[in-house]
Amino acid sequence: MVAAQSTRRRAIILLVLTAIILITLDLQNSSAISGLRSIFGTVFRPIEGTTRVVTRPVSNAWHGIFDYNNVLDENDRLREQVAQQEGATIAAAASVRLAQELLALNGLPTLAGINAVSAQVIGNSPTNFSQTVEINQGSESGIRVGMPVLNAAGLIGKITKVFTDRSIVMLITDPDFALSIKVVNAPRATTTTTTIARSNAAVPSPVVPVDPGSSSDSAVDTTTTTTTTTTIAGFTPTVTTLPAVPSGVSSITVPLVSELAVRETGVIEGRGPSRQPIVRFVDNSLRFGDIQVGVPIVTAGGSQSLSPPDIMVGKVARVVERLGSAGPILEIELVADLSNLSFLRVLLYQPITEKPAP
Amino acid sequence: MNRFLTIMASRWMRLVLVLLIVLSLQTTLFTELRPFGVAAQVVLLMVVVAGSIFGVAIGALTGLIAGLMYDLILSTPVGLGSVALGLAGATAGLLIYFFNEPTWWMRSIAIAVVSSLGEIYYPLVQATVGLDGWLQLRLVKVVLVVAVCNLLLSPLAIVVCRWTLSERKTTL
Incomplete structure (x- = not known):
């Protein structure tokens, strides 16, 4: 004994x-x-x-016993969503194609140029303390650790373990998940007026063509007074007389630099299944302005990021302001529904720093 | 040869084989059935029952073996589950230390309580190696659901555990 x-x-x-x-x-x-x-x-x-x-x-x-009613409700909801999105999809597809063509013309990387492997989810995490799913594709298909994983909506996670014929995907909601992202903030709400000195101030002015390159250099934004004064290069106010009735003048609308979306980088971090992921380390700069609820979050890309740029991640659900120079913390509503994953796409993407030397 | 056959016929080999089946149930059936979004932990249940029937040492050993097997299919570092389940098995074994012959209801309560503790050990051990972020309010729900599920499944687990870990005289 x-x-x-x-x-x-x-x-x-x-x-x-x-x-x-x-x-x-x-x-x-x-x-x-x-x-x-x-x-x-x-x-x-x-x-x-x-x-x-x-x-x-x-x-x-x-x-069958516990989920039947949920499935019926979800089915109704999805039918309505499909009907709503059918029209929008056609317009969006055309825009995406156009954007990809423009990027390709300018020699910029696009998602269309990255090979991908489709995979099916074959299992969830058996524990309550890990946010992972298992997929039925592995190193045989070219999958490596760190590659981004998407579904039809957007980014859902990254590969953390690879076996011959299966892989483990860590979801965005796992507390160990972190990835650099961009917050695409809308421009600040300002009242923009183009002031042009002319002989007859009472006559309404037509739209004046402005050289965008020069306007960005010479434009003076007075954000504190919410008024922007644009001085046009090559324009001599004292000798120009605008016609009283703008007949035969072609109108070209050129957006001001201040009207374009501003991007700022940060890091998205998971916080478990019951809490929304957060974005930290967003710069609290004046140029970036106040982050609005609903602005999109996309991957940042870059030579050291595990993900290519501009993959949709989610949108800002809440902004938690912090005192001092510390930037705000953003709570993110993910575009992908992580509770119901079925078919996924693994982008066979590795940043330049991770690629093996030839 | 005799020694090999003795090992193969031992209760520890039986335990490994039974744990393989329990583990497969954990990764299939109990991963699918998630009452309130929480997966019942049958591997933890086996460990806790082993501890509550056979004492601290057997409970800890069962926990360490079961945890090691569980770790090999998880993406978390190997050894974490082993330590957490080993602790859970040893905690369950303390029941015999305090009550020499516990009644069925005392054992049931102990299984529920130690299952709760075992479920807390795992994020605690994770936190010690830097994998923090799981100690949050959701843990209360997880602990309650796991305790109730394990309480309901404990009669079956007791039968399986007794059959698996009881010593038998082998004539080789």
């Missing part, structure tokens, strides 16, 4: 030490641990597959 107890005590000590060593090795990304996972996966997958087949009727019955 005493000998048995002593053996058990030794076994416990041995296992605790093993656990601590394994934690240390795994946190250092040891290949031995990856191998161990892979071997265990090979043994475990057939058992899991059999259990899945055997327990499917129970699972179906559960969903």
